[in-house]
Every structure is written in C-alpha cells, then in structure tokens.
Amino acid sequence: MTGSPITQHTPKSPKEGDENPSGEKEEDATPTADQQRQMEQAFSQMKRKMTIQEMGDKIKHKIMVLSGKGGVGKSTVATGLALSLANQGNTVGLLDIDITGPNVPKMLGLGGHRLNVEGGRIFPAVGQRGVKVISMAFLLESDDTPVVWRGPIKLGAIQQFIGDVEWGELDYLVIDFPPGSSDEPLTVAQSLPNIDGMVIVTTPQEVALLDSRKSVGFANSLKVPVIGIVENMSGYTIHGTAQANQTISVTGPTNEIIEITANEAGDWSVTLDIFKQGGGQTTAEEMDVPFLGRLPFDPGVIRGGDDGVHRIVAQPEGESAIAFASIVEAIKKQIKDNKDSQSSGGLEII
Ligand SMILES: Nc1ncnc2c1ncn2[C@@H]1O[C@H](COP(=O)(O)OP(=O)(O)O)[C@@H](O)[C@H]1O
Numbered sequence: 563m564t565g566s567p568i569t570q571h572t573p574k575s576p577k578e579g580d581e582n583p584s585g586e587k588e589e590d591a592t593p594t595a596d597q598q599r600q601m602e603q604a605f606s607q608m609k610r611k612m613t614i615q616e617m618g619d620k621i622k623h624k625i626m627v628l629s630g631k632g633g634v635g636k637s638t639v640a641t642g643l644a645l646s647l648a649n650q651g652n653t654v655g656l657l658d659i660d661i662t663g664p665n666v667p668k669m670l671g672l673g674g675h676r677l678n679v680e681g682g683r684i685f686p687a688v689g690q691r692g693v694k695v696i697s698m699a700f701l702l703e704s705d706d707t708p709v710v711w712r713g714p715i716k717l718g719a720i721q722q723f724i725g726d727v728e729w730g731e732l733d734y735l736v737i738d739f740p741p742g743s744s745d746e747p748l749t750v751a752q753s754l755p756n757i758d759g760m761v762i763v764t765t766p767q768e769v770a771l772l773d774s775r776k777s778v779g780f781a782n783s784l785k786v787p788v789i790g791i792v793e794n795m796s797g798y799t800i801h802g803t804a805q806a807n808q809t810i811s812v813t814g815p816t817n818e819i820i821e822i823t824a825n826e827a828g829d830w831s832v833t834l835d836i837f838k839q840g841g842g843q844t845t846a847e848e849m850d851v852p853f854l855g856r857l858p859f860d861p862g863v864i865r866g867g868d869d870g871v872h873r874i875v876a877q878p879e880g881e882s883a884i885a886f887a888s889i890v891e892a893i894k895k896q897i898k899d900n901k902d903s904q905s906s907g908g909l910e911i912i
C-alpha cells in the first residue's frame with residue numbers, strides 16, 4: 563500500500579539482460595519497476611480483500627461505536643462494551659481507529675504498547691479480560707505525539723488494520739471511531755462485510771442530542787443499521803447517612819431543593835441529573851431507533867481511564883458495570899431483532 567505507515571514494499575527491479583529461450587531480449591514483456599510495484603500493490607489489495615472476506619466470516623459480530631461529538635464518552639463506552647461482553651465469556655476484539663485521540667489503550671492498561679508485526683501480519687495486544695486490542699496509538703512514536711496524516715495514508719492504515727490483523731475467531735469486534743461523520747466510518751463500512759450496526763453515544767444535553775440525530779442520518783447514509791442510542795453521563799448518584807427515617811434536603815444542579823428521607827438504617831441516596839436526563843431516550847423515540855439504556859456519571863470512570871483499569875474491571879458489581887451489562891443485553895437483543903427482520907425482508911442486507 564503506497565505510503566502505508568505499517569509496511570513498505572521494496573519492489574524487485576527486473577534483472578538486466580534476462581533473455582527468453584529463443585535468445586531474444588524480452589524488452590516489452592519484462593515489467594518495469596513501476597509496473598511491478600503496481601502489480602504487487604494490486605495483488606496485495608486483492609489478497610487483503612480476500613482476507614477481509616474470510617475475516618468477516620471468522621468474526622461473528624461487528625459493532626461500530628460512534629458519536630456526533632467528541633468527549634461524550636465514546637471510547638469509554640466502546641471499551642466498556644468490549645469488557646462487558648468479555649465478562650460474559652465472549653472472545654472480543656477492540657479496534658480503535660481514532661488517530662486524533664486514541665485513548666483506548668490507556669483505558670485498558672496498554673499505554674506505550676507498540677505494533678507487533680510478524681510475517682506481514684499484525685498481532686493485537688491483549689488487554690484486560692483477554693480483550694484483543696488494535697489501536698492507532700500503537701503506531702505513534704510516543705503517547706503525546708500529535709498525528710497529522712494525509713487522508714490516503716490514514717485510510718490505507720485503516721484498511722491494513724482491518725485486513726492484515728490476526729484477530730483469530732471472535733464473537734464480537736467493537737470499533738471505536740473519531741467523533742463525527744469523518745472518512746473512517748465510511749472506509750470501515752465499505753471494507754468490512756456484514757457489520758451488525760452502529761451504537762450511537764450521546765450525553766443528555768441538547769447540543770449532544772442534535773449531534774446524535776445527525777449520527778442516525780449518517781448511519782442511514784452508510785447503510786449500516788442503527789443498533790441504538792446510549793445515554794452516557796446520565797445522572798450522578800450521591801449517597802449519605804442520617805438518622806433513621808430522617809428527611810434531609812440536598813441542593814440540586816439547578817439550585818432546586820430535593821428532599822430525601824433516609825431508610826431504617828439511616829442510609830439515603832439521590833440521583834442528580836447534572837446534564838439533564840432522558841434526552842437520549844427522547845431522541846431515540848423521535849428518530850425511531852432503539853434506546854439501549856443509560857450509563858451513570860461515575861467519577862470512577864475518569865480515574866479508571868487515567869489509571870488504566872476500567873471501572874468494569876475495578877468494580878465488577880458496581881453501578882457502571884451493571885449498567886454496561888444491561889446495555890450489552892439490549893444490544894444483543896437488537897442485533898438479533900435486526901437479523902430476524904433482515905431475513906424476513908424488512909431491512910436491506912448490506
Ligand atoms: N459515565 C462517565 N462518567 C464519568 N466520566 C466519564 C463517563 N464517560 C466518560 N467519561 C469521561 O469523559 C472523558 C471523555 O470520554 P471519552 O470516552 O474519551 O470520550 P470520546 O471518546 O467520546 O471523546 C474522559 O475523561 C472519560 O473518563
């Protein structure tokens with residue numbers, strides 16, 4: 563692949579003075595170095611296409627994770643879904659193709675890992691819960707190097723990440739993208755066969771929701787089914803203790819007074835909708851796509867991202883892990899429903 567950051571071909575130059583059996587010089591039949599390079603490229607493209615087809619069969623489910631806007635927790639959700647699926651005993655791969663902010667490896671304790679290439683094949687790193695990870699970050703000189711790649715190089719790298727990676731047999735491949743309707747999802751949608759669909763991540767605020775409406779339109783234009791919308795950072799629960807049955811008041815995010823009564827043991831808790839609430843569901847209803855569930859605002863998620871231990875691994879019985887598990891169930895159900903309606907002719911098969 564021309565300009566590929568992963569492999570470089572050194573074309574063999576034609577041997578000088580090669581002759582055919584009749585003793586005549588084969589000037590016209592001998593390809594030039596340039597022609598040979600083109601042939602090698604065409605061959606490797608064809609081989610990659612076949613490998614991708616084969617890989618399409620070896621990977622049972624492929625899920626794209628997108629958002630219209632950055633910072634809504636797309637990478638956190640992609641990583642959480644991968645871990646949650648792996649927790650259930652699935653073999654899972656996670657492909658992070660966000661060149662501008664590839665932070666998936668850090669979330670899985672794989673910061674600093676570099677790409678492992680052997681015999682022209684790329685081997686994924688293995689993160690927590692056995693999740694196989696390939697990330698654009700593995701190509702960087704250092705974790706803080708900003709990457710400015712020209713479009714064709716970027717797309718070439720993505721195709722190699724799809725076609726040249728030894729994923730082995732996978733139950734699920736989760737793919738994390740940069741925000742917005744960039745070239746990356748288009749390249750993946752065009753290269754990878756049988757994508758189950760797209761999970762759209764949003765936060766509850768109005769601006770993020772507008773963006774997720776655009777993402778639904780984008781999925782339609784890619785002819786990738788929408789699996790559904792996840793509302794992230796939806797409500798922050800605080801806990802406290804008081805006297806048994808005592809009523810206490812808490813000042814809410816918009817200065818409203820919330821009264822809560824403690825239970826017999828004196829425990830109380832209240833969920834504050836710091837970024838409003840329910841917007842993801844409203845958008846899903848408006849756009850007629852499934853709502854997959856809410857993930858709470860959880861400061862442990864931020865710490866986990868920095869420490870390299872995802873919240874799901876650090877606290878497998880915690881509120882976030884439970885919310886992720888329920889979203890995974892909703893995704894699996896939706897994938898099945900989409901397949902059923904495809905086989906009954908309800909959806910276009912891509
Ligand atoms: N549910 C959550 N609770 C608290 N912080 C979160 C949550 N989801 C994501 N974050 C934090 O928000 C920031 C952006 O998340 P990230 O997954 O990198 O977003 P994106 O991939 O959409 O740019 C990170 O610091 C992350 O730890």
Ligand SMILES: [Mg+2]
Pocket residue numbers: 636637638660663665739
């Ligand atoms: Mg991200």
